[in-house]
Amino acid sequence: xxxxxxxxxxxxxxxxxxxxxxxxxxxxxxxxxxxxxxxxxxxxxxxxxxxxxxxxxxxxxxxxxxxxxxxxxxxxxxxxxxxxxxxxxxxxxxxxxxxxxxxxxxxxxxxxxxxxxxxxxxxxxxxxxxxxxxxxxxxxxxxxxxxxxxxxxxxxxxxxxxxxxxxxxxxxxxxxxxxxxxxxxxxxxxxxxxxxxxxxxxxxxxxxxxxxxxxxxxxxxxxxxxxxxxxxxxxxxxxxxxxxxxxxxxxxxxxxxxxxxxxxxxxxxxxxxxxxxxxxxxxxxxxxxxxxxxxxxxxxxxxxxxxxxxxxxxxxxxxxxxxxxxxxxxxxxxxxxxxxxxxxxxxxxxxxxxxxxxxxxxxxxxxxxxxxxxxxxxxxxxxxxxxxxxxxxxxxxxxxxxxxxxxxxxxxxxxxxxxxxxxxxxxxxxxxxxxxxxxxxxxxxxxxxxxxxxxxxxxxxxxxxxxxxxxxxxxxxxxxxxxxxxxxxxxxxxxxxxxxxxxxxxxxxxxxxxxxxxxxxxxxxxxxxxxxxxxxxxxxxxxxxxxxxxxxxxxxxxxxxxxxxxxxxxxxxxxxxxxxxxxxxxxxxxxxxxxxxxxxxxxxxxxxxxxxxxxxxxxxxxxxxxxxxxxxxxxxxxxxxxxxxxxxxxxxxxxxxxxxxxxxxxxxxxxxxxxxxxxxxxx
Numbered sequence: 316x317x318x319x320x321x322x323x324x325x326x327x328x329x330x331x332x333x334x335x336x337x338x339x340x341x342x343x344x345x346x347x348x349x350x351x352x353x354x355x356x357x358x359x360x361x362x363x364x365x366x367x368x369x370x371x372x373x374x375x376x377x378x379x380x381x382x383x384x385x386x387x388x389x390x391x392x393x394x395x396x397x398x399x400x401x402x403x404x405x406x407x408x409x410x411x412x413x414x415x416x417x418x419x420x421x422x423x424x425x426x427x428x429x430x431x432x433x434x435x436x437x438x439x440x441x442x443x444x445x446x447x448x449x450x451x452x453x454x455x456x457x458x459x460x461x462x463x464x465x466x467x468x469x470x471x472x473x474x475x476x477x478x479x480x481x482x483x484x485x486x487x488x489x490x491x492x493x494x495x496x497x498x499x500x501x502x503x504x505x506x507x508x509x510x511x512x513x514x515x516x517x518x519x520x521x522x523x524x525x526x527x528x529x530x531x532x533x534x535x536x537x538x539x540x541x542x543x544x545x546x547x548x549x550x551x552x553x554x555x556x557x558x559x560x561x562x563x564x565x566x567x568x569x570x571x572x573x574x575x576x577x578x579x580x581x582x583x584x585x586x587x588x589x590x591x592x593x594x595x596x597x598x599x600x601x602x603x604x605x606x607x608x609x610x611x612x613x614x615x616x617x618x619x620x621x622x623x624x625x626x627x628x629x630x631x632x633x634x635x636x637x638x639x640x641x642x643x644x645x646x647x648x649x650x651x652x653x654x655x656x657x658x659x660x661x662x663x664x665x666x667x668x669x670x671x672x673x674x675x676x677x678x679x680x681x682x683x684x685x686x687x688x689x690x691x692x693x694x695x696x697x698x699x700x701x702x703x704x705x706x707x708x709x710x711x712x713x714x715x716x717x718x719x720x721x722x723x724x725x726x727x728x729x730x731x732x733x734x735x736x737x738x739x740x741x742x743x744x745x746x747x748x749x750x751x752x753x754x755x756x757x758x759x760x761x762x763x764x765x766x767x768x769x770x771x772x773x774x775x776x777x778x779x780x781x782x783x784x785x786x787x788x789x790x791x792x793x794x795x796x797x798x799x800x801x802x803x804x805x806x807x808x809x810x811x812x813x814x815x816x817x818x819x820x821x822x823x824x825x826x827x828x829x830x831x832x833x834x835x836x837x838x839x840x841x842x843x844x845x846x847x848x849x850x851x852x853x854x855x856x857x858x859x860x861x862x863x864x865x866x867x868x869x870x871x872x873x874x875x876x877x878x879x880x881x882x883x884x885x886x887x888x889x890x891x892x893x894x895x896x897x898x899x900x901x902x903x904x905x906x907x908x909x910x911x912x913x914x915x916x917x918x919x920x921x922x923x924x925x926x927x928x929x930x931x932x933x934x935x936x937x938x939x940x941x942x943x944x945x946x947x948x949x950x951x952x953x954x955x956x957x958x959x960x961x962x963x964x965x966x967x968x969x970x971x972x973x974x975x976x977x978x979x980x981x982x983x984x985x986x987x988x989x990x991x992x993x994x995x996x997x998x
Contacts, residue, residue, distance in 0.1 A: 318347040318380070321354030326361035329388040329414075336392075337365035344392070347406070348378040359385035366392035371428060372402035373418060379406045384413040395421035398428030399447055403466065407435040410442035410473065417446040424462030425449045425478055429492060434466030438499065442473035449480045452507070456481070457514060458488030459504060468494040470525055475501045483539065485511045485530055489518030496525035496553070506532040510539030511558060515574065517544040522581065523551040533562035535570030536586060540600060545574030549607060553581035565590030565622060567612055571600035573627075578607040578636070587613040592622030593641060597655065599625035604636035604662065611640045618651030619643035619667055623680060628655030632687055636662035643669040647676030648692060652706065655680045659687035659713070667692045671727070672702030673718060679705050685712040694720040698727030699746060703760060705732040710767070714742040723756030723783075724748040724772060731788050733760030737796075740935045741767040748774045751811070752783035753801060761790040766935045769796065774803040778843070779811030780827060787847065789815030793822050795961045797936040799929065800826040805835075806869070807843035808859055814847040814873075821853045821961040821976050823938055825929055829861040838864030838891065846873040852954060853961075854880045855939050855975040857926060865891030865910065868898065876901055879951040881975040883907035883924050903951045905974050922946045924975070934962025938977050947974035 316334075326332025336344045344366040347356055356377075366374045373392035375382070382403075389400040399418030401408055408427065415426040425447030429436045438444065444460045459478030461468060468487070475486045485504030487494060494513070501512045511530030513520060515538070527537045536558030540547045547569070549555070560567040567586030569576060576595075583594045593612030595602060602621075609620045619641030623630050630650070632638065638649045648667030650657055657680070664674045664687060673692030675682060682701075689700045699718030701708055703726070715725045724746035728735045735755070737743065743754045753772035755762060756779070769781045780801035784791050796819075798809045808827035810817070829837035840859030842849070856867045866885035868875065870893040878901035882889045890911035892898045903917035905924050913920060925945035932938045938961050941947050949969040959965050960978035967973070968980050 316345050318345060318356055319349060321356065323357045324361065325359050328360050329362040329386065332361040333364060334361055335364050336367065341367055341369065343368040343372050343374060343376055345375045347376065347380045347382060349380050353379065355381045357383045357385065358387055360387065362388040362390065364391050369395050371397040373399045373420070375401045377401065377406045377408060378404045381407045383409045383411060385411045387413045388416065390416040390418065392418045397423045397462070399425045400427055402428040403430060403434045403436060405431045405433045409437045409439065411440045412442060414443040415447065419448050419450065422451045422456045423449065423458055425459045427461045429463045429466040429468055432465040436461065436466065436468040438470050439472045444475045445477050447478045452482035455490055455516065457483035457506065459484065460486045462488045463492035463494055463518060464490045466492045468492065470496045471498045473499045476503045478504045480506045482506065482508045483510050484514030485532060487513045489515045489520050491517050493519045496520070496522045498524045500526045500528060502526065502528040502530065504530045508532065509534045509570065511536045513538045515540045515545045515547055517542045519546045522549045522553045524553055526554045526556065527558065528554065528556045530558045531561060534560050534564045535566045536560040536588070537568045540571045540574035540576055543573040547574065547576040549578045550580040555583045556585050558586045560588035560590065563590035565592040565614060565616065566596030567593045568595060570596045571602055572598045574600045576602040578602065578604045580607050582608045582610065584608065584610045584612065589615045591616045591651065592618045593620065595621045597623045597628045597630055599627045601629040603631045603633070605634040606636060608637040608639065609641065610637065613642045615644050617643055617645045617647050617676065619648045619669060621650045623651065623655035623657055624653045626654045630655070631658045631660065633661040637665065639663065639665040639667065641667045645669065646671045646702065648673045650675045652677045652680035652682050657682045659684045661686045663688045663690055664692065665690045670695050671697045673699045673720065675701045677703045677706040677708045681706055682708045684708065684710045687713045689715045690717055692718045696720065697722045699723065700725045702727045703729060703733040703735050705730045707734045709736040710741045711739050712741060714744065715746065716742065717745045719747045721750050722748055723752045724754065726755045728757045728760035728762050731759050735760065735762045737764045737767045739766055742770065744768065744770045744772065746772045748777065750774065750777040752779045753803070754781045756783045757785060757789045757791050759786045759788040764793045764796045766795045768936055769798045770800050772801045776804050778803055778805050779807045780809065782810045784812045784815050784817055787814045792818045794820045795936065796822045798822060798824045798827065799937065802828045802830060804831050804837065805829065806837055806839045808840040808861065810842045812842065812844045812847060812849055814845065816847060817849045819851050819854050820957060823936070823961060823976050824854065824856040825858050825939065827859045832862050836863035837861045839869030840885070841867045844870045844873050844875050848873060849875045851877045851880045853957060853976055855977065856880065856882045857884045857939060859885060865889065868911065870898060875899060877904045877913070879903050879954065879972065879974050881905045881924050881947060882911055883926065903974060905947050917950065917952060919946055919950065932962060932977070936961060938962060941973060941975065941977050941979050948979050950974055
């Protein structure tokens with residue numbers, strides 16, 4: 316039936332008025348071509364069924380009209396090419412309480428095909444696109460429900476569900492056109508390749524109010540974003556939920572191949588994958604999370620929340636973005652960085668779970684933590700907050716707080732090439748290791764800690780409440796740091812140095828505890844050294860506790876060199892030097908007792924350093940101030956390259972440098988003179 320001018324067809328209802336093309340050999344039901352007679356076609360209250368055509372539009376082909384279908388059913392139509400139910404070339408299509416059901420296309424758009432750039436499609440008012448199918452694969456074939464080639468599509472209500480594509484885009488395929496999903500649902504669609512709910516090739520798709528739910532594909536169970544020009548945006552009260560990525564490549568909720576995604580609202584939740592990236596998989600594209608949530612997703616491999624794969628892949632978390640309650644049955648409960656880069660500049664990574672890297676796992680890529688909070692994550696093995704395998708991680712803002720693992724409750728640094736850096740006003744605190752390294756565990760990599768805080772961490776069943784340094788290749792440099800109030804059960808409440816190299820400069824080690832009171836009794840409340848090399852310069856090691864041995868420093872082996880360092884206020888013994896060379900003094904240290912056996916030039920023993928309580932005396936960290944009359948004032952030696960104290964106050968302020976992490980600043984104000992007058996007694 317050809318329509319060449321504006322027309323309204325009104326039936327008695329889709330169950331009573333049926334236009335059936337089953338008796339027509341190889342033709343569609345309606346062909347709309349207005350030519351010069353631009354106008355509107357309205358079809359309401361009918362069923363259009365059994366069209367069969369080799370060209371586009373098995374049920375209806377709309378070349379250039381503004382077509383509205385009201386309370387109409389388009390079903391069981393077939394085309395070997397594009398648009399099993401309806402194909403739109405240059406016109407428009409609006410669905411109002413209409414159903415497009417069980418249509419088939421051989422190539423594109425089982426239900427609806429939107430072709431030219433001027434073509435527009437709108438689904439609204441409870442309309443339904445369901446059970447449609449695309450049989451072909453390869454090329455650009457797909458779009459079981461809707462295929463948008465160059466035009467535009469608006470889903471403003473209704474449902475696209477249970478459609479299938481033998482290749483990509485079970486529900487919706489956006490080739491070069493645009494799709495706005497502002498309402499309704501895209502659910503239970505299946506793609507045998509990629510994009511169970513939505514596939515974006517080079518198009519632009521915005522999800523602002525719809526739900527993409529319960530879809531399945533090899534990769535991108537919910538959404539697949541393909542080429543570099545492809546753009547996907549999620550905002551508003553929208554959801555990508557309960558989708559499944561069934562292949563090892565992964566991406567249960569969202570898979571980004573080379574395109575880009577901005578997640579500024581809505582939620583990606585309860586998705587799962589048999590591979591990597593339960594919530595989001597970024598292959599070589601980029602994604603920004605600046606206000607939405609990635610939560611409660613599961614990966615059978617790595618990256619419960621987010622997986623970042625290729626060297627060009629990038630992920631940014633900022634604003635109020637939340638990555639929470641995700642699970643990896645392997646590594647990286649919240650975020651896994653394979654070869655790409657992650658910038659975590661805001662929001663939270665919270666309550667995620669994995670074997671290694673409960674919050675974040677950095678394999679060979681890089682991660683910048685410049686403002687995010689990594690909280691309450693759990694690793695059953697290593698790195699409750701952050702695990703660095705052979706890549707780089709930098710904490711320059713935010714905090715790693717209340718995470719749990721067997722080794723490295725806060726941070727675990729594994730291989731020789733792994734690098735972890737903490738700098739600025741940052742905190743690693745209240746983390747727990749059931750064995751060793753409550754705050755930071757350095758196996759064979761390197762760690763640099765500067766101007767931050769390692770505090771209130773706990774190795775509840777082992778060694779190194781604040782820090783554990785394990786192997787000969789391990790390197791740790793600590794400068795202008797506070798390591799305070801950490802607890803280890805066995806030894807090394809603040810630091811346990813098993814091997815490798817440890818350098819502490821301008822650092823306060825205070826209030827740490829080794830708590831075991833049964834045989835063998837705990838030792839080394841502040842620092843415990845087994846082997847390797849430890850160099851201490853301008854440090855204040857005070858008020859740490861243990862059940863036996865050296866409460867401040869306990870050495871059983873290795874080399875410990877001290878210069879310009881205070882060791883004081885420990886009950887029974889400040890130090891246990893151990894056998895052999897003991898503690899090696901490079902001079903100008905202060906021992907409030909005599910157990911450190913310091914006897915080099917400038918060393919002071921059996922003297923109270925007169926320290927103030929741990930307090931904010933300026934700078935980024937807490938310090939013990941030298942009180943007036945302290946024997947540490949102007950009694951140190953200035954060391955080349957160390958020109959400031961823990962707070963950043965320049966050295967020296969007096970005749971020479973002070974001993975310890977605190978440099979006394981002279982009082983600022985006008986000079987005063989005392990005038991003594993004679994006493995005159997008058998009779």
